[in-house]
Amino acid sequence: MRNIYLLLYYGFARYLPSSYAPVVGKPSNAIRIFLVKRIFKSCGKISTIDRLAYFGNGKDLEIGDYSGIGERCVVPKNTIIGKYVMMASDVHIVQNNHNYHDTSVPMCFQGSSSKVPQTIIEDDCWIxxxxxxxxxxxxxxxxxxxAGTVLTKDFEEYSIVGGNPAHLIKKRNKL
Structure with missing residues (x-):
């Protein structure tokens, strides 16, 4: 059944209007949410799966309550997204890297790393x-x-980061 829901998502639902479009946005979003709840490993009360979001087969993807994936986002199938996560449009989470260590072989023939690292986005984040x-x-x-950040390393809780490569701008105040 999962494959049928994947086919419906990629063949039809991902092309429906934006979740924020007048009149047709909410029903379009509801259809996408219905399908991903049957595709992802686990789902909370998702707020948004916007149009053209790509998540591979989504088999190991987890998403918490009130989180969303923005328009044209690319999210690897083994990502964990916590609760209350806002993901804007065009976010791209890279799944793995190309091998490049053997200089006697062109990089395009060395393949990709076999180990696919997991991306984790904890609760209450804004991407x-x-x-x-x-x-x-x-x-x-x-x-x-x-916006526009190239995130190449991890930062502490409640950090505001930006730039290319990302650097700490400031810390959020915990109440």
Whole structure:
């Protein structure tokens, strides 16, 4: 059955109007959520799966309550997304890297790393538009990743980071 839901998602539902479109947005989002609840490993009360989101076969993907995946996001199938996570459009989480160690062989013939690191996004995070994350990032609780950031390392909880490569802008105040 999972394969049928995948076929329905990729063949039809991902092309429906944006979740924020007037009149047709909410029903389009509801259809996508219905399908991913039958595709992902586990789902909470998802708020948004916007149009053109890509998540491979989604087999090991987990998403918590009130979290969403923005328009045209690319999320590897083994990602864990916590609760209350806002993911804007065009976020790209890279799944793995190419091998490059043997200089006698062109990189295009060395293949990709066989180990696929897991990306974890903890609770209450905000991932801005066009963020690129390298494989295996762990975004800690309460973090904000600014739009256009290239995230190549991990930061502490409640960090606000931005830039290329990402650097700490400031810490959020815990109440």
């Amino acid at each position: 801005g538009t066009r963020v690129i994350m390298t494989p295996g990032r762990h975004i800690k609780k309460g973090s904000i990743i600014a």
